[in-house]
Amino acid sequence: MRTYRPILLLTVFSKVFKTAMHSRLNQQLHSNNELVPDQHGFRQGLQRVQLLNYLMVHLVLFKIKEKKKSRRNFL
Numbered sequence: 001m002r003t004y005r006p007i008l009l010l011t012v013f014s015k016v017f018k019t020a021m022h023s024r025l026n027q028q029l030h031s032n033n034e035l036v037p038d039q040h041g042f043r044q045g046l047q048r049v050q051l052l053n054y055l056m057v058h059l060v061l062f063k064i065k066e067k068k069k070s071r072r073n074f075l
Contacts, residue, residue, distance in 0.1 A: 029035050038054065
């Protein structure tokens with residue numbers, strides 16, 4: 001019996017607690033629509049590829065608008 005060491009279960013409990021808190025927090029934020037639709041960081045179903053696509057489209061649209069404004073100012 002002297003060769004056995006006690007098992008620390010704190011990591012298991014903390015993992016369960018973290019998972020429970022994460023799911024409850026996500027549920028609360030989704031039910032109250034408190035998340036910005038453009039936030040992709042930790043949300044399930046929204047990937048970085050979608051975010052990059054969104055940013056590229058908006059960057060191109062912004063550049064097009066800026067060119068139109070600069071042409072109008074020049075004329």
